């Protein structure tokens with residue numbers, strides 16, 4: 001390489017970090033300082049100064065001078081475009097969910113009657129249509145995977161008059177959503193949904209008066225109640241031909257992470273992953289359901305119990321995903337913001353459980369906001385949730401405000 005071939009001589013004082021040339025920059029006949037199309041680094045210029053080199057050579061042209069200002073400008077334009085794309089997607093995803101709500105809520109009632117019939121057949125005739133339940137579990141899994149705001153579909157649903165059926169499907173939906181939050185494959189989510197749908201079948205072997213009892217159980221009654229896990233496991237294995245890992249969820253969903261659960265007082269990883277996931281959603285769903293002897297807790301109160309009384313019973317890593325993904329103000333909560341707007345929590349944030357994505361419902365003069373307007377609290381540091389409101393106190397049916 002002869003210096004004569006290089007048309008331009010560039011003085012060191014004219015070089016700036018971030019400059020890019022179409023051809024290499026040479027120090028001398030042999031040595032390249034920076035290759036073509038690569039930005040000059042501050043350290044390259046420092047090297048030249050150190051070596052006492054005053055000029056470099058190139059036969060290329062300067063194509064970009066990436067000073068900080070320009071870079072910032074490009075980045076901010078890029079971020080703006082990305083933000084706009086995010087907003088468009090958010091509105092599209094939400095509109096899709098709204099369109100689907102009615103169809104889903106009808107379909108889930110059908111799933112309730114299918115499960116009810118299969119439970120009855122299993123308990124009375126030892127018959128069970130494994131294939132039928134599996135295909136309903138697949139249907140639910142498809143919706144969980146497809147719909148970004150899936151938990152909103154569960155607000156205010158009444159799946160079945162049979163408390164066990166209602167709880168089983170309700171819990172399976174949250175279980176599948178938690179599976180999605182922890183990035184399980186679709187096949188594993190389907191397994192989870194299927195296993196949770198069936199895990200309380202043993203309850204049918206417990207006398208109804210015991211299931212509905214409104215005061216503390218005696219020691220003997222408690223032992224009978226605890227046995228629903230064993231009855232369920234046995235009937236699923238022996239009469240329903242459910243695979244061992246899935247039937248195990250029935251046996252282990254009341255085991256506690258700290259070893260204080262039942263029936264075998266297993267602890268930590270002795271409990272299968274699916275049963276540890278099921279335990280989290282089982283507790284949560286039960287608290288937000290109406291029962292014989294009590295009304296449902298608000299999602300926020302249920303989450304508080306999970307994080308306090310139940311925390312040592314649950315796998316902390318799985319609980320963290322649930323609290324983040326659902327938000328500490330769980331999806332479906334009606335909240336007051338520090339700017340006096342009222343909003344519905346629509347999506348959690350695993351990194352920031354206290355700063356979910358919300359849909360604005362009423363402005364600061366309590367005027368209803370008709371258009372779809374969202375606020376991502378992770379991007380609005382000055383706005384916080386100040387209070388969780390009870391929609392019933394304002395005569396509102398929150399599921400209609402989706």
Ligand SMILES: [Fe+2]
Pocket residue numbers: 199200228253254
């Ligand atoms: Fe149970």
